[in-house]
Amino acid sequence: MSDKKNLKAKTGNEAMAEAMRQINPDVVAAYPITPATEIVQIFSQFVADGLVATEFVAVESEHSALSACIGASAAGARAMTGTSSQGLALMYEMMYIAAGLRLPIVMAEVNRALSAPINIHGDQSDTMCARDSGFLQIYCENSQEAYDSMIQAVRICEHPEVLLPATVSTDGFIISHCLEAIEMLKDEQVKEFVGTYKPKHWLLDVDHPFTLGAIDLQDYYFEHKRQEIEAMRKATKVVKEIGQEFGRKFGRSYDMLETYKLEDAEAAIVVLGSTAGTVKVVIDEMRKQGKKVGLLKLRVFRPFPFEDIREALKNIKIVGVMDRHDGYNAYVPPVCSEVRSCLYELDKRPKIASYVYGLGGRDITLEMITGIYNELLSGKISAEVKYSGVRE
Amino acid sequence: MGEIKVARKKGWKELPEGDYLEPGSAAVFETGDWRSERPVWIPENCIQCLFCWVYCPDSSVKVKDSLMTGFDYKHCKGCGICVTECPGKKGNKAIKMEAEKK
Numbered sequence: 476m477s478d479k480k481n482l483k484a485k486t487g488n489e490a491m492a493e494a495m496r497q498i499n500p501d502v503v504a505a506y507p508i509t510p511a512t513e514i515v516q517i518f519s520q521f522v523a524d525g526l527v528a529t530e531f532v533a534v535e536s537e538h539s540a541l542s543a544c545i546g547a548s549a550a551g552a553r554a555m556t557g558t559s560s561q562g563l564a565l566m567y568e569m570m571y572i573a574a575g576l577r578l579p580i581v582m583a584e585v586n587r588a589l590s591a592p593i594n595i596h597g598d599q600s601d602t603m604c605a606r607d608s609g610f611l612q613i614y615c616e617n618s619q620e621a622y623d624s625m626i627q628a629v630r631i632c633e634h635p636e637v638l639l640p641a642t643v644s645t646d647g648f649i650i651s652h653c654l655e656a657i658e659m660l661k662d663e664q665v666k667e668f669v670g671t672y673k674p675k676h677w678l679l680d681v682d683h684p685f686t687l688g689a690i691d692l693q694d695y696y697f698e699h700k701r702q703e704i705e706a707m708r709k710a711t712k713v714v715k716e717i718g719q720e721f722g723r724k725f726g727r728s729y730d731m732l733e734t735y736k737l738e739d740a741e742a743a744i745v746v747l748g749s750t751a752g753t754v755k756v757v758i759d760e761m762r763k764q765g766k767k768v769g770l771l772k773l774r775v776f777r778p779f780p781f782e783d784i785r786e787a788l789k790n791i792k793i794v795g796v797m798d799r800h801d802g803y804n805a806y807v808p809p810v811c812s813e814v815r816s817c818l819y820e821l822d823k824r825p826k827i828a829s830y831v832y833g834l835g836g837r838d839i840t841l842e843m844i845t846g847i848y849n850e851l852l853s854g855k856i857s858a859e860v861k862y863s864g865v866r867e
Numbered sequence: 868m869g870e871i872k873v874a875r876k877k878g879w880k881e882l883p884e885g886d887y888l889e890p891g892s893a894a895v896f897e898t899g900d901w902r903s904e905r906p907v908w909i910p911e912n913c914i915q916c917l918f919c920w921v922y923c924p925d926s927s928v929k930v931k932d933s934l935m936t937g938f939d940y941k942h943c944k945g946c947g948i949c950v951t952e953c954p955g956k957k958g959n960k961a962i963k964m965e966a967e968k969k
Contacts, residue, residue: 577885638884676887686888698879699886705879 481659487650490618490657491557491583491643492517494625496527497665500581501552501672504532504543509595510647511559511585518557537562541569541580548578549687551677553629555580559647560587560601567605573640574609574703576688579632579672580640582610583625586748586799587647588835596836597647599748602776603800603809609703611641611710612777614747618655620774621645623727626660629669630717636709646749646799648836660725668724711778731780733772734787736762740769742851743788743825745814746797747773750832750839757844768848773810781817788818793826793851797863799833807860828856832863839864893942899927902945904964908937913961919949 485493491514495503503522505515522531530547534540537558544554558566563584573580588594589601602612613628615621621643628641645651660668676685691699714731722728735755737743744754751772761768771787771794773780788794796815798808807815811829818824830847833839843863850856883889915935920928927943929936945964953962 575886684890686891688886689888691886694876695882698877698882701879702882702884706884 481661482656483659484654485618485622485657485659486513486652486654487615487618487621487645488513488585488652489517490622491625491645492521493659494622494665495555495583496521497660497662498553498555498626498629498669499527499666500529500555502530502532502544502547502554503556504534504540504547504554505556505558506534506537506540506562508537508559508562510587510597510651511557511562511583513651514557514583514585537565538569541566541573544580545569545573545576545578548573548580549576549677550679551672551674553633553672554578555582557583557585559585560589560595563601563605563642564589567608570605570608570610570640572688575699577638577703577706578640579629579638581625581628581632582640582642584642584644585647585651586614586644592835594835595647597649597651597749597799598834598836599644599646599799600801600834602642602644605642606777606809609639609707610777611637611639611707611714611775613641613643613775614773615643615645615650616749616751616772616774618645618650618653619657619727620729621650622657622659623721623725623729626665626668627714627717627721627729631710631713633672634710634713634717635675637706637713639703639706639710644748649749658727664725668721707778711780714775714778729774731773731775731778731783732787733774735770735772737769737771737787737791739767740791741767742793742795742848743769743771743791744795744797744844744847744851745771745773745784745788745810747776747810748799750797750799750844753839753841754844757841757848760841761845761848766848766852768852776810779813779817781813784814784817785821788814788825789821789823791825793828793854793856794818795828795830795847795851797830797832797847799831801831801834801860811860826854826856829860830863831860834865837864897941898925899939899941899943899945902940902943903967904945904947905940905967906938906943906945906947906949906962907965908935909959909961909963912956912959914954914956916954918952918954919962922948922952924948
């Protein structure tokens with residue numbers, strides 16, 4: 476089914492904006508922030524040019540942006556937004572509300588370091604802080620994945636067994652501003668794939684009035700949170716189903732995670748986002764020298780695919796987990812912490828090393844990744860978190 | 868000690884998904900049970916002006932075929948506004964307040 480004719484040169488931001496144009500949501504509310512500004516800037520041009528039927532709300536802050544999306548989504552609209560870093564931080568309060576009210580809002584998010592010191596470049600500390608907000612988290616390796624994942628996210632979030640919001644993230648500048656050839660779907664294909672949003676309950680349905688977001692104290696809050704947890708659990712199955720359906724229709728399948736030359740690997744790296752692409756290049760080079768190295772790329776961090784990770788890593792001797800965020804004296808940073816926890820269930824566990832890299836957009840080079848692999852292969856690792864690329 | 872009845876609360880599997888509540892309505896609750904005085908209708912003094920129906924803050928004046936027919940004591944709080952507003956017939960009010968009997 477793959478039709479390579481529709482290759483277009485797009486940055487990550489352009490790819491996400493194009494996906495939004497083809498999705499044609501009812502409402503987009505957003506506030507500009509580097510490096511995500513372009514997504515909604517380009518999208519607002521689509522609105523101005525009449526290419527979409529979307530109601531575009533230019534709000535006064537990110538808090539208002541997500542609030543407007545929450546109102547729109549509760550009213551029955553398909554709502555989307557986009558942000559980054561400080562903007563996401565300003566949304567935190569509303570993120571929990573969007574998820575708690577079970578509103579399937581899709582957010583185009585560009586990973587950027589949090590201040591201070593002020594920095595506009597890519598690291599994953601912004602979304603890592605929101606990892607327990609109830610949003611699904613999809614991390615993209617490149618513009619193609621960003622484009623495809625935006626389209627899939629609509630279906631995943633609106634699935635009746637899920638009904639949760641999601642962030643679809645790209646690494647700031649590395650993906651958001653780099654031009655890549657991506658294969659775009661035709662407008663009709665996307666329209667057909669995402670379908671029409673048909674919420675079960677919507678506030679503008681005056682014939683069936685209901686209350687949404689009433690106070691929920693000791694006697695019911697826990698039950699509603701339990702439902703939300705269950706929805707996130709079920710999302711694993713839905714992410715896979717939608718990813719497979721996407722593959723059947725358009726030739727690119729998606730899963731919770733992706734492995735690269737992992738089956739016979741002695742040492743593996745676990746990473747999410749654009750660095751996975753760099754790691755693949757290193758693997759190819761090292762394999763030529765007979766070194767058995769592999770990759771586990773985590774595409775979806777929430778829900779966390781613990782069973783798949785366990786299955787993929789059970790025979791690996793040594794695993795290096797790379798985090799682009801630190802836990803500030805947590806035993807290990809978040810991705811390593813969760814990977815490590817889920818592997819604890821195995822009788823024969825891989826050794827695990829933790830690496831923090833790329834804070835504030837610090838470049839992660841082929842040499843640094845080669846160095847990590849060589850360290851893993853040597854077996855000489857310690858429990859202490861290593862900081863790759865920081866000057867001593 | 869009298870037996871205290873506690874309604875069984877639904878578990879997470881039974882509750883509607885999310886913080887969703889069916890529309891609330893006082894129609895399904897008895898809200899007049901703390902009333903200390905009740906209005907009593909005296910039909911022979913009633914001129915069917917429906918002032919009581921207009922002024923009742925709790926929609927507790929029952930009307931059928933445009934005629935006042937009595938009070939809905941499940942919801943009437945006994946505020947007495949109907950008595951104040953009732954013009955009656957020749958100076959005789961068509962509604963009077965009586966103490967609630969326990």
